[in-house]
Amino acid sequence: MTEKRLMSGNEAMAEAAIRAGCRCYFGYPITPQNEVTAYMARRMPEAGGVFIQSESELAAINMVLGASAAGCRSMTSSSSPGISLKQEGISYIAAMELPAVIANIMRGGPGLGNIAPSQSDYFQAVKGGGHGDYRQIVLGPSTVQELVDLTVCSFDLADEYRMPVVILGDGLLGQMMEPVSMPGMRHVEIKEEEWVLSGCRGRAPRLLRSLILDPGDLAAHNLHLQEKYRRVAAREVRFESVFTDDAELIVVAYGTPARVCRAAVAACREKGIRAGLIRPITLWPFPREEISRLASQASHILVVEMSHGQMVEDVLLSAEFRVPVSFFGKAGGLTFHIDEVIRKMEKTNQKSKIKNQKAKSKKQKHKSKP
Numbered sequence: 001m002t003e004k005r006l007m008s009g010n011e012a013m014a015e016a017a018i019r020a021g022c023r024c025y026f027g028y029p030i031t032p033q034n035e036v037t038a039y040m041a042r043r044m045p046e047a048g049g050v051f052i053q054s055e056s057e058l059a060a061i062n063m064v065l066g067a068s069a070a071g072c073r074s075m076t077s078s079s080s081p082g083i084s085l086k087q088e089g090i091s092y093i094a095a096m097e098l099p100a101v102i103a104n105i106m107r108g109g110p111g112l113g114n115i116a117p118s119q120s121d122y123f124q125a126v127k128g129g130g131h132g133d134y135r136q137i138v139l140g141p142s143t144v145q146e147l148v149d150l151t152v153c154s155f156d157l158a159d160e161y162r163m164p165v166v167i168l169g170d171g172l173l174g175q176m177m178e179p180v181s182m183p184g185m186r187h188v189e190i191k192e193e194e195w196v197l198s199g200c201r202g203r204a205p206r207l208l209r210s211l212i213l214d215p216g217d218l219a220a221h222n223l224h225l226q227e228k229y230r231r232v233a234a235r236e237v238r239f240e241s242v243f244t245d246d247a248e249l250i251v252v253a254y255g256t257p258a259r260v261c262r263a264a265v266a267a268c269r270e271k272g273i274r275a276g277l278i279r280p281i282t283l284w285p286f287p288r289e290e291i292s293r294l295a296s297q298a299s300h301i302l303v304v305e306m307s308h309g310q311m312v313e314d315v316l317l318s319a320e321f322r323v324p325v326s327f328f329g330k331a332g333g334l335t336f337h338i339d340e341v342i343r344k345m346e347k348t349n350q351k352s353k354i355k356n357q358k359a360k361s362k363k364q365k366h367k368s369k370p
Contacts, residue, residue, distance in 0.1 A: 016147070069196070109121075115171060139281065145181065172256045268349075305329055
């Protein structure tokens with residue numbers, strides 16, 4: 001049974017985690033995600049779970065590691081610089097194949113930056129921000145409702161593949177309030193899988209480790225992890241397409257900028273511009289095949305993100321240079337207004353038309369030569 005509420009993104013995510021069966025939350029305060037920690041401090045004891053405000057971000061991620069190893073659905077959250085401090089622990093979690101959920105409500109950077117919204121942590125999230133060849137599933141919600149839904153999904157994905165899952169939001173999404181439908185409360189038992197450290201009780205001991213000194217053994221473990229990542233990439237790609245069936249200008253955006261781009265695409269359609277939007281929901285695995293397909297039909301791709309160009313690199317790789325790819329970005333906490341996105345789309349479309357006309361004219365001249 002669902003219930004409708006008006007909630008901020010941060011509080012909605014926290015409540016969704018509890019309803020998904022999260023019973024261990026470890027966090028350290030940092031803006032703009034402090035509401036998650038404050039909400040968990042109140043609600044986790046009511047739900048029969050454990051809340052600890054750790055002494056540092058490093059402590060928080062290693063508490064997640066320990067709780068997960070004991071079979072409990074566990075979560076931490078932070079914002080940009082705090083997530084950087086967690087990277088070593090996330091790499092350990094990936095190596096030990098433990099399920100864990102990590103939320104990053106991004107703020108402006110680099111360095112301490114500011115507390116305004118940004119998307120400049122994309123590289124860190126999708127490329128694996130810690131050391132070693134590992135991956136993590138990365139989910140990019142664009143509404144508070146989707147933040148709720150993807151939080152529930154993140155725990156299921158983490159359990160299914162035994163790997164870290166990152167919820168990559170931004171300060172705007174974390175702070176905005178929207179009506180949401182909350183799922184019912186799940187009762188999730190402590191896991192008793194063959195890998196869970198729950199005490200020997202007469203059985204053979206179990207070992208979870210990331211230290212594998214023999215090069216051959218570590219190489220085999222890496223191959224095992226890469227095979228798992230290939231399965232994830234084949235099964236878990238998620239995206240949304242808007243007006244892409246006949247689109248000549250494809251806009252690619254995720255998170256809150258995608259909301260602005262959706263409205264801009266609709267406005268450009270009314271002006272006769274055949275524009276469409278593809279919104280990656282899984283930032284890893286990235287919807288490469290879909291963007292590759294659209295690159296075959298479109299005359300131009302425009303990437304819009306709150307950074308100085310990060311997701312655009314994955315779009316370029318996906319498009320395989322078969323179509324021009326332009327970039328429109330802002331950083332430092334600046335957000336997009338629909339009018340400036342529309343102007344950028346109009347200019348991009350006009351340039352694309354001129355280029356296509358020149359190419360067509362050149363081709364006709366070449367054909368007309370004796």
